[in-house]
Amino acid sequence: MTVRKLQQPRGWAFSFAVPIVKPLLLATTRRDWRGGERIPATGGFVLVLNHVSHVDPLLAAHLLYDHGRLPRYLAKSGLFRNRLLAFFLRAAGQIPVHRATTSAVGAYDAAVEAVRRGECVVVYPEGTITRDPDLWPMRGKTGAARIALATGCPVVPVGQWGAQELLAPYTKVPHLVPRKKVTMLVGDPVDLADLSGQHDEQGTRAVAVQRATDRIMAAITTLVEQVRGQQAPAERFDMRRGGTPADGHPQDRKDTA
Known part of the structure; x- marks a missing residue:
């Protein structure tokens, strides 16, 4: 069901991908x-979502495309190692995004510029698929908040559920039959207006960014609770405390002894 028709030019990449990917998603979800x-x-x-499956970006793109927008993702640099895929x-x-390197600043600058050009930048604030045992949203990273505070743009939260049934976290074989129900609940923009001025003041910037991040994750979590009909844990899972690596399978835990 297309709610709004796309107004902006698709470009050759989307023109190539949409006729292939959209029918596959319609057939399996x-x-x-x-x-x-x-x-x-x-x-x-900035569109912010919880992360439960490797197919999440395709489904978020489907949601946006059905509402007349094209997504611009902050994507892991590893996806760009293949020259054809990178092209x-x-x-x-x-x-x-080159994580944990100075090149990450360039990704932030590019995202800010994209928002200022009037584009939709999609961010998964958790930074990776959730490591929470019950797939609840984790503690968030600050990228989405920093982009929002730098540009003053709306931050639109989405709570989503069901993608993990199509492709379980950290697995490679999808379950295509029967079709899986995927729910995406879009919430009201997160109110960060009171933090914009603080973001410009020396000494309070980090506090403002963290408060904005906490509000973003709280909004996402509330939407996920509504979609799942359950209550999230009082404290969000923190990979740093659990000794869980930022990349790879969550069972590949760091030696914290």
């Missing part, structure tokens, strides 16, 4: 898009 009218029809904004991803406007 049942969509339950809720609150899509809250996705801005025009202008730059395609860059043509589609995706932004490589």
Whole structure:
């Protein structure tokens, strides 16, 4: 069900991918898009979602495309190691992120510029698929908050559930039959207005960014609770405390002894 028609040019990469990917998603999933009218029809904004499966970016792109927007992702740099894939991803406007390096600043600058050009930048604030045992949202990273505070753009939260049934976390074999129900609930923009001025003041910047991040994760978690009909843990899972590596399978835990 297309709610809004795409107004911006797709470019060759999306023109190539959409006729292939969208029919596959329609054949393997049942969509339950809720609150899509809250996705801005025009202008730059950041879309933030919880992360439960490697197919999440395809499903988020489907949601946005059905509401007349194209996604620009902050994508792991490892995806750009293949030259052909890197060529395609860059043509589609995706932004490589080199984690834990000085190059990450370049990704932040590119995301800020994309928002200022009026584009939708998609961010998974957890930084990776959740390591929470019950797949609840984890403690968030600050990238989405920093982009929002730098640009003053809306931050639109989404709570999603069901993608893990299509492709379980950290697995490679999808379960295509029967079709899996995927629910995405779009919430109201996260109110960060009171933090914008603090972000510009020396000495309070880090506090403002963390408060913004906490609000973003709280909004996402509330939406996930509504979708799942359950209550999230009082404290969000923190990979740093659990000795869980930032990349790879969650069972590959660091030796903290």
